[in-house]
Amino acid sequence: MTTLGSAPMPLGAGAASSASAVRSPTLTSRHSALVRVTHWIITLCFFALLVSGVEILVSHPRFYWGETGNDLTIAWLKIPIPSSRDLVPTGYSNVLPDQNGWSRSLHFQAAWVVVLTGLLYAIFGFFTGHFRQNLAPGKGDLSWRNLSHEIAGHLRFKRLGDSEAWSYNALQRLAYLLVIFILFPLVIWTGLAMSPAFDSAFPATVTLLGGRQSARSIHFLVSLTLVVFLVMHIVMIYVAGFWSRTRAMITGRADRAMERT
Amino acid sequence: MTDLSRRKLILGGLAATAGVSGLGVAARIAEKHGLIPPDHGGIYGPGETLTYAAQRLLTRHSLAREFAPGQISKRPFANEIAPPSESFRQLQADGFVDWRVTIDGMIDRPTAFSLAQIKSYPRSSQITEVVCEEGWSYIAEWIGVRLSYVLGLVGVHPQARYVVYFSIDPNWWDSLDMAEAMHPQTFLSYGMNGNDIPVGTGGPLRMRVPRQLGYKSVKFITHLTVTDDLKKFGKGLGSVEPEAGYAWYAGI
Numbered sequence: 001m002t003t004l005g006s007a008p009m010p011l012g013a014g015a016a017s018s019a020s021a022v023r024s025p026t027l028t029s030r031h032s033a034l035v036r037v038t039h040w041i042i043t044l045c046f047f048a049l050l051v052s053g054v055e056i057l058v059s060h061p062r063f064y065w066g067e068t069g070n071d072l073t074i075a076w077l078k079i080p081i082p083s084s085r086d087l088v089p090t091g092y093s094n095v096l097p098d099q100n101g102w103s104r105s106l107h108f109q110a111a112w113v114v115v116l117t118g119l120l121y122a123i124f125g126f127f128t129g130h131f132r133q134n135l136a137p138g139k140g141d142l143s144w145r146n147l148s149h150e151i152a153g154h155l156r157f158k159r160l161g162d163s164e165a166w167s168y169n170a171l172q173r174l175a176y177l178l179v180i181f182i183l184f185p186l187v188i189w190t191g192l193a194m195s196p197a198f199d200s201a202f203p204a205t206v207t208l209l210g211g212r213q214s215a216r217s218i219h220f221l222v223s224l225t226l227v228v229f230l231v232m233h234i235v236m237i238y239v240a241g242f243w244s245r246t247r248a249m250i251t252g253r254a255d256r257a258m259e260r261t
Numbered sequence: 262m263t264d265l266s267r268r269k270l271i272l273g274g275l276a277a278t279a280g281v282s283g284l285g286v287a288a289r290i291a292e293k294h295g296l297i298p299p300d301h302g303g304i305y306g307p308g309e310t311l312t313y314a315a316q317r318l319l320t321r322h323s324l325a326r327e328f329a330p331g332q333i334s335k336r337p338f339a340n341e342i343a344p345p346s347e348s349f350r351q352l353q354a355d356g357f358v359d360w361r362v363t364i365d366g367m368i369d370r371p372t373a374f375s376l377a378q379i380k381s382y383p384r385s386s387q388i389t390e391v392v393c394e395e396g397w398s399y400i401a402e403w404i405g406v407r408l409s410y411v412l413g414l415v416g417v418h419p420q421a422r423y424v425v426y427f428s429i430d431p432n433w434w435d436s437l438d439m440a441e442a443m444h445p446q447t448f449l450s451y452g453m454n455g456n457d458i459p460v461g462t463g464g465p466l467r468m469r470v471p472r473q474l475g476y477k478s479v480k481f482i483t484h485l486t487v488t489d490d491l492k493k494f495g496k497g498l499g500s501v502e503p504e505a506g507y508a509w510y511a512g513i
Contacts, residue, residue: 056395056396057396059394059395059396060393060395060396060397062396062397067328067332067390067398067400068332068334068390068398068399068400069397069398070334070338070393070397070398070399071338071397072336072338073334073336085395087340100394100395100506100507101502101505101506101507102305102506104394104507104508105305105308105309105506105507105508106305106308108308108309108312108508108513109305109307109308109309110308111308112307112308112311112312194392194513195316195512195513196325196390196392196471196472196473196474196512196513197316197319197320197323197472197473197512197513198316198319198320198512198513199325199326200320200323200324200325200326200472201319201320201323202319203326206326207326212390212392212398213398216396
């Protein structure tokens, strides 16, 4: 049994380099309870945000830079799909049903849950050493030699060695850090920048991004990047052993015998 | 049952009780300070309530961003044609001289204003962005009288909590809390970019609420009611939007 915040770390997780992590010979806790709970809450919210975000996008599938943009101005991106509004010049004659009501409500409710859960995770991560031990790259991790070795291994879909089942390699660490500290903060920031009330209290939220429509465009691009991350994440889990990795994120347990399942 | 699990059970029970009563206290405090929106029910109620409460606390006095005259959109996008009713067309044909906006409810002096009267009151202007929930936007100069000025003229009762406003289109009405109604940028607006508001963008008279999404800036305003209870209007959710799944509070 693990308890919040005091979950035993995998053996060797605190070592200088993730590549040198010592293996655990038996069942042990791979992910702490708080990491597991927040992981699945955020997973659920991510799908809610994705579905509702796509529905909102459908009501105006055009993107602009700067402060303003509408059907009469130049779009840098027009997504070739029909719209749920009849005035949008999409090139399609059919108009999709309006789903923005529930989509917007679901989007913001899920955003609240993601932000609060993410804050809990971030506080936990800083104070328990989760970020330092499990996600910060080790000394040798960022060497060109190590990175090129790992990239080459990934490109050949090489199964990970046993040591790597117990801690993250440099590419994983960099990917997770990018998602946690860059993409999620950026998607929240650009989301808030689209709120006219929030902007009235904190105008720099939107002006620093170059305007409302730039904020909307960046929100879309970051969301797209997060979807790419999600696809890669699932592919990598599949390569590493889908059930063992999924089980580890649910029960916290993983053993070496399960690695090949 | 071991000591440990009994202790856990008791502690868990205490924590749950504290949590539930804490929520109850929080809800009562929030209600007292006007932080609960009329559409707080339903599965999305928690999200709507959190957004409304948080933004009310953060934005009670903040001003919507204003822009330079050079940033006014050359071609403002009008997403609505004139309401096709015969009565509107008749008023339009007469140059809206017979347009009236009536105000009643929790006020001292129920009044019917003509456009000329509205235009005789202190004129305010703002260059702000119209932001549609769909994602598009444009910047325009809006000219009008502050709603707070009109409310001052008719003498709003201190118990009043909301201003409900109605379009000539019978299916279009909305409401604002007093914080938004008394906000200096909330206008009864009759001018746009130096001229009368074109019918396509809400002329002859529209509400202008620049800190909320475009759908709160209802077009063709003919009637306002001051109230302390939104349950008496429509389905009691504060406006037509929640009846179609949209949020009553549209600061986001």
